[in-house]
Amino acid sequence: MDLKEQDLLGEDIRSHWYYRSKCAALLRLIKGRPVRGILDVGAGSGFFSRELLARTAAREALCVDTGYERDRDETVSGKPLHFRRSCGAVDADLVLLMDVLEHVKDDRGLLAEYVAKVAPGTWVVITVPAFRFLWSGHDVFLEHERRYTVGEVETLVRSAGLEVMTGAYFFGLVFPLAAVRRLVSRAADGNEPRSDMSRHGPVVNGALSAACRLELPFLKWNRLAGLSVCCLARKP
Numbered sequence: 001m002d003l004k005e006q007d008l009l010g011e012d013i014r015s016h017w018y019y020r021s022k023c024a025a026l027l028r029l030i031k032g033r034p035v036r037g038i039l040d041v042g043a044g045s046g047f048f049s050r051e052l053l054a055r056t057a058a059r060e061a062l063c064v065d066t067g068y069e070r071d072r073d074e075t076v077s078g079k080p081l082h083f084r085r086s087c088g089a090v091d092a093d094l095v096l097l098m099d100v101l102e103h104v105k106d107d108r109g110l111l112a113e114y115v116a117k118v119a120p121g122t123w124v125v126i127t128v129p130a131f132r133f134l135w136s137g138h139d140v141f142l143e144h145e146r147r148y149t150v151g152e153v154e155t156l157v158r159s160a161g162l163e164v165m166t167g168a169y170f171f172g173l174v175f176p177l178a179a180v181r182r183l184v185s186r187a188a189d190g191n192e193p194r195s196d197m198s199r200h201g202p203v204v205n206g207a208l209s210a211a212c213r214l215e216l217p218f219l220k221w222n223r224l225a226g227l228s229v230c231c232l233a234r235k236p
Contacts, residue, residue, distance in 0.1 A: 016205060017204070017205045017206075017207075017208035017209040017212065018171075018208075019047065020205070020209050021170075021171070021208070021209055021212035021213070022048075022098070022127065022170070022228070023047075023048060023051045024212070024213065024216060025127075025170050025212075025216065025219060025230055026048060026051075026052075026096075026098070026125060026127075027052075027055065027056075028216050028219055029125055029166060029219070029230060029232045030056075030094065030123065030125065030232070033093075033094075033123055034057065034093065035052070035056055035057065035058045035093045035094045035123070036057070036058060036059050036060070036093050037058070037059065037060050037061070037062075037090070037091055037092040037093055037094070038052055038053075038058055038060070038061035038062065038092060038093075038094050038095075038096065039061075039062050039064065039087070039090045039092040039094070039095045039096070039114070039117070039118065040061055040062065040063045040064065040095075040096045040098075041064050041065075041095065041096065041097050041100055041110075041114050042064070042065055042097060042098075042099075042100035042103070043063035043064060043065050043083075043096070043098075044063075044065060044067070046061070046063040046081060046083065048096055048098050049061035049063055049076075049081060049096070050076050050081065052094075053076040053077050053079045053081060054076060054077045058079070058094070059079055060079060060080050060081075060082075061076075061079070061080075061081050061082070062082045062084060062087060062090060062092070063081065063082065063083045063084070064084050064085070064086060064087050065083070065085070066085055066086070068083055068084070068085050070085075071083060071084050071085065087117065088117065089117050089118075090117050090118055091119070092118050092122060093121075093122060093123060094122065094123045094124075094125065095114060095115075095118055095122060095123070095124045095125070096124075096125050097111065097114070097124070097125070097126045097127075098125070098126075098127050099127055099128065099129070099228075100126075100128075101126065101128050101156070102128045102129055102144045102145055102146055102147065102148070103142075103143060103144060103145065104145065105145055107145075107146075107156060108156055108159055108160055111126075111156065111157070111160040111162075112159075112160040112161065115160050115161055115162060115235055118235060119235070120235050120236060121234065121235065122234070122235045123232065123233070123234055124157075124162055124231075124232070124233045124234065124235065125230070125231070125232055125233075126153065126157065126229075126230070126231040126233065127170075127228050127229065127230050127231075128147070128148045128153060128228065128229050129144065129147045129148070129227065129228060129229075130147060130148060130149065130150075130169055130225075130226055130227055130228055130229045131147055131148075131149065131225075132146070132147050134147060134178075134179060134182050134183075134227070135147060135186075135191070136182045136183075136185055136186045136191060137185065137186070137189060137191045137192045138182070139191075140191050140192075148229050149229070150167045150168060150169060150223055150229050150231075151167075153167060153229045153231050154167045154231065157231055157233045161235065161236075162233040162234065162235055162236075163233060163234045163235075163236050164231065164232075164233050165232045165233060165234055166219075166220045166230070166231065166232040167223070167229070167230075167231045167232075168219055168220050168221065168222045168223060168226075168229075168230055168231075169222045169223065169224065169225055169226025169227075169228065169229060169230070170212075170215065170219060170222070170226045170227070170228045170229075170230050171212060171215075171226045171227035171228055172215055172222050172224065172225055172226040173211045173212065173214060173215055174208060174211060174212070174227065175225045175226050175227055178227055
């Protein structure tokens with residue numbers, strides 16, 4: 001996840017509609033798949049690992065991020081949560097790359113590196129920002145290298161040795177409003193670095209979260225439009 005966005009949202013991140021909804025999409029993607037160990041790549045604060053430890057039967061999570069100042073350990077819901085700058089082979093059932101691959105020049109190389117660290121049968125969940133035409137100062141602010149289509153993510157995933165189980169867009173119902181906002185902003189200010197993420201009150205967060213919940217039952221069939229690409233893959 002993006003630490004810059006966490007800095008903007010602070011403690012509000014858990015109630016923010018975007019992160020609440022992305023976590024709900026993650027839980028939908030892995031529903032029915034037992035998870036004991038989690039490897040969270042580019043994890044930042046470990047938001048998604050914390051949520052999974054609290055809300056699933058997962059027993060342990062390892063968050064890896066080169067941005068950490070030091071290695072450390074915490075406990076979430078009585079379960080160990082480890083923060084490391086790097087790692088070797090990992091005994092994990094689930095690998096998370098939540099808004100990570102768009103930040104690196106060699107996205108395939110990074111994905112393949114961590115695929116090699118886990119055993120066959122491991123599940124991998126990837127999210128990335130969608131559609132190049134939505135490129136704006138938001139991407140510049142977050143230091144993105146690119147945005148993706150579903151097809152591009154699926155091609156990338158297969159090239160790294162994974163089997164695609166589900167590829168889809170998410171945040172489809174808020175897509176038209178967000179797309180117009182991005183395009184208008186770009187026309188007015190060019191690609192001046194500026195985040196679109198902001199804090200909201202309970203009414204706005206509740207309304208947007210409700211809209212995103214409506215998408216969840218149809219998540220795996222949305223190959224039309226959305227702000228994010230979600231992919232569930234498996235190491236054969």
